[in-house]
Amino acid sequence: MSLQPHLPDTMIMENWPLSQLTTLGTGGTAEFFAQPETVSQLQEIIRLARNIPVYIIGGGSNIIIPDGKIPGLTISARKLDTLSWRGNFTAEIGAGLSLPGLVKTLRDMRLGGLEFAAGIPGTLGGGISGNAGAGGHGVCEYVDSVNAVDSSGNLVALGRGDFTYGYRYCGISGVIIASSVMSWDGSPWSEDVYSSFMARRKSQPLGFRSAGCTFKNPEGYSAGKLLDECGCKGLRIGGAVVSDVHANFILNTGNAASHDVTELAELCAKRVYDYTGIMLETEIKTLSPCFSVQ
Numbered sequence: 326m327s328l329q330p331h332l333p334d335t336m337i338m339e340n341w342p343l344s345q346l347t348t349l350g351t352g353g354t355a356e357f358f359a360q361p362e363t364v365s366q367l368q369e370i371i372r373l374a375r376n377i378p379v380y381i382i383g384g385g386s387n388i389i390i391p392d393g394k395i396p397g398l399t400i401s402a403r404k405l406d407t408l409s410w411r412g413n414f415t416a417e418i419g420a421g422l423s424l425p426g427l428v429k430t431l432r433d434m435r436l437g438g439l440e441f442a443a444g445i446p447g448t449l450g451g452g453i454s455g456n457a458g459a460g461g462h463g464v465c466e467y468v469d470s471v472n473a474v475d476s477s478g479n480l481v482a483l484g485r486g487d488f489t490y491g492y493r494y495c496g497i498s499g500v501i502i503a504s505s506v507m508s509w510d511g512s513p514w515s516e517d518v519y520s521s522f523m524a525r526r527k528s529q530p531l532g533f534r535s536a537g538c539t540f541k542n543p544e545g546y547s548a549g550k551l552l553d554e555c556g557c558k559g560l561r562i563g564g565a566v567v568s569d570v571h572a573n574f575i576l577n578t579g580n581a582a583s584h585d586v587t588e589l590a591e592l593c594a595k596r597v598y599d600y601t602g603i604m605l606e607t608e609i610k611t612l613s614p615c616f617s618v619q
């Protein structure tokens with residue numbers, strides 16, 4: 326990868342530790358790492374990259390970064406955290422804005438809609454990518470359009486008709502989400518609904534490093550309940566352990582490697598399959614290239 330003289334020296338780092346950028350706190354080192362502060366910088370960085378895979382991370386709260394060296398360019402979207410209102414109920418929001426920050430802003434404004442997102446960590450970009458949510462709702466419900474950057478560094482505008490979304494997925498792939506236009510219908514914020522979603526968090530392990538729920542709920546089942554019934558609580562590999570509080574959470578007890586977490590998840594999935602015949606699908610993503618630049 327060659328660097329152009331007009332880019333700030335600090336824009337592209339080498340051998341950058343990625344574990345510190347994840348809530349799980351595991352994983353290896355990026356060969357190249359960049360944290361653009363503007364969409365133009367993001368485009369420029371991608372245009373500079375040659376023949377390497379490009380990865381994108383947001384808040385790192387739903388991701389396992391493999392151990393060892395990650396060849397290619399890893400980009401953090403966190404500094405793309407702008408928010409600008411276009412009228413009372415519509416805003417263009419940078420992919421790096423924290424979802425808790427957005428929820429707080431809406432709560433302060435008494436503008437209802439995202440109460441269900443109470444307590445979900447991460448960024449808006451990660452939230453759109455996995456349609457983060459709870460109680461049958463997801464953030465994509467409020468997305469009008471997405472501005473993304475493709476493998477040539479070009480801006481792509483995606484309207485509601487250009488992608489489909491559902492339970493923990495959004496049909497946007499092969500691009501980096503740079504920002505999104507979101508709108509609300511003006512309904513008032515419900516503190517009761519917000520508090521009820523916040524209260525659900527009490528069933529989750531607090532104060533430990535994790536990447537949230539390991540598995541999606543299979544249709545008609547709770548993954549946590551299945552894992553619990555199959556005796557997964559307390560299973561351990563290396564520094565990774567299945568939470569005693571909520572079996573769908575794998576915790577880093579301090580010295581876990583990513584392969585400990587992955588192997589433990591595989592062990593749990595196998596156990597549930599052997600006991601019930603139900604194949605669990607992981608909700609946590611493993612870092613994989615968004616695209617490769619030529």
Ligand SMILES: Cc1cc2nc3c(=O)[nH]c(=O)nc-3n(C[C@H](O)[C@H](O)[C@H](O)COP(=O)(O)OP(=O)(O)OC[C@H]3O[C@@H](n4cnc5c(N)ncnc54)[C@H](O)[C@@H]3O)c2cc1C
Binds near residue numbers: 382383384537
């Ligand atoms: C304690 C805890 C509780 C949680 N509770 C919930 C919950 O209730 N509901 C829920 O849905 N999730 C929950 N999560 C998981 C997580 O917070 C969400 O999935 C969140 O939306 C992930 O956002 P992120 O920015 O951290 O994404 P990351 O973890 O950084 O990335 C996740 C995926 O999104 C992709 N991505 C990130 N940014 C972009 C971008 N700009 N463009 C394109 N792709 C991108 C990444 O490549 C990766 O594939 C929880 C996690 C924790 C740790």
